[in-house]
Amino acid sequence: DKEMMQRIREKSILQAQESAKEAMEAKASARREDQKYTLNVMMKIEEEERKRIEDMKENERIKATKELETWKEHQRKAEEHKIIQREEKLYQQEKQIEEGRKKLKHKGLTRNSVSRNLATKGRNSEIIFFEKLKEDSIPAPRSVGSIKINFTPRVFPTALRESQVAEEEEWLHKQAEARRAMNTDIPELCDLKEEEKNPEWLKDKGNKLFATENYLAAINAYNLAIRLNNKIPLLYLNRAACHLKLKNLHKAIEDSSKALELLTPPVADNANARMKAHVRRGTAFCQLELYVEGLQDYEAALKIDPSNKIVQNDAERIRNIIQGTELKS
Structure with missing residues (x-):
């Protein structure tokens, strides 16, 4: 009869609604699982990328540190080389000065011995030999050297620290x-x-x-x-x-x-x-x-x-x- 058909229809509709609801919940659960999986994958990728960037930064820092240490070592060796050259130059100058003193001392002794010998000779010969000894006792002139000085090119005659660069x-x-x-x-x-x-x-x-x-x-x-x-x-x-x-x-x-x-x-x-x-x-x-x-x-x-x-x-x-x-x- 009609009432029975109505109840069957309502029951079918309820069953269909329950099935649709279960399907929607399953679909929503699957979507949440997919989102969760996607989020985990993205977090893992970002973590790997961050770690890669940090490794690159660390490598660059180590490289820069090594270059800085190499440059410092080079500068230290250059300074040591300059100091050694300066000490050698000072040693050569002191050696030249000592040799000059010895020569002057030797010439002074020679002049004293000759003057004692000249005391027994005549006055004219004494004056002649004395003039020669006087010429011999004059030390040799110093060696000529040059010092190079480089100035910063300037259009204005004032010093850079006293000038106004913008106005110039x-x-x-x-x-x-x-x-x-x-x-x-x-x-x-x-x-x-x-x-x-x-x-x-x-x-x-x-x-x-x-x-x-x-x-x-x-x-x-x-x-x-x-x-x-x-x-x-x-x-x-x-x-x-x-x-x-x-x-x-x-x-x-x-x-x-x-x-x-x-x-x-x-x-x-x-x-x-x-x-x-x-x-x-x-x-x-x-x-x-x-x-x-x-x-x-x-x-x-x-x-x-x-x-x-x-x-x-x-x-x-x-x-x-x-x-x-x-x-x-």
């Missing part, structure tokens, strides 16, 4: 760049003398032209000096001043920014140049009516030199212009 290397690098630049075919250099190809000479020439208000000629001198050496910040700073005079405001800003870029790191020696660069760039910004940017440069200049009254007054005027309390001039 930077100076040499700049000089090399300047020489490479001067060796290039620049048409403006053809008619110049050798001393006129020096960036420092051109900078001084530009400063003199600026003092006479010949700003275009000063810019040309600074341009040529920058082509010879573009790592001198004062060239850009002075050219910025010329551009300000000629109202080339954007060029003045560029040159002032380039000068500030080269004036690094900020130290006490370049503080004055950095302040001028900020002031000139700030002036160019203000003349372009960019007062906020100009005020930033003036405040940076005041941080460098807080006691500068002129910069303080100009900064105060720019603040008033920004706040609208003073007319633009």
Whole structure:
């Protein structure tokens, strides 16, 4: 009947579930056994690898120790050889000195015996023989030797312990760049003398032209000096001043920014140049009516030199212009 079929079906389902559960447990147990076996194998492999690496390290240490001992033994033998040579040399020198003393002693005895014999002869013959004996008693000159001294090659005359290697290397690098630049075919250099190809000479020439208000000629001198050496910040700073005079405001800003870029790191020696660069760039910004940017440069200049009254007054005027309390001039 139907109830019997239902019970048989439920019993079959339970048996199937029990079989599936046992199969899953067996499978899980087998998987755990496999993982355990795999883990043991991996641990064994890692242990063997670690032991191999330790053996290699130990072999290298033993090898290095043997090499060090061999080197020490070689150094010891070399020192012993030097000591033996030095002692032999001293022995030879002492032997030569002793032989010289014996010769001098023998000559002194000979001179005394001859002088006693000369006492019975005439006065003239005594003087002649005495002069000869005097010449014979003069010892022979010493042997000539030479000592070799090797000095470390140095570009600068100062001693290495008293020099600043980093600054010297930077100076040499700049000089090399300047020489490479001067060796290039620049048409403006053809008619110049050798001393006129020096960036420092051109900078001084530009400063003199600026003092006479010949700003275009000063810019040309600074341009040529920058082509010879573009790592001198004062060239850009002075050219910025010329551009300000000629109202080339954007060029003045560029040159002032380039000068500030080269004036690094900020130290006490370049503080004055950095302040001028900020002031000139700030002036160019203000003349372009960019007062906020100009005020930033003036405040940076005041941080460098807080006691500068002129910069303080100009900064105060720019603040008033920004706040609208003073007319633009």
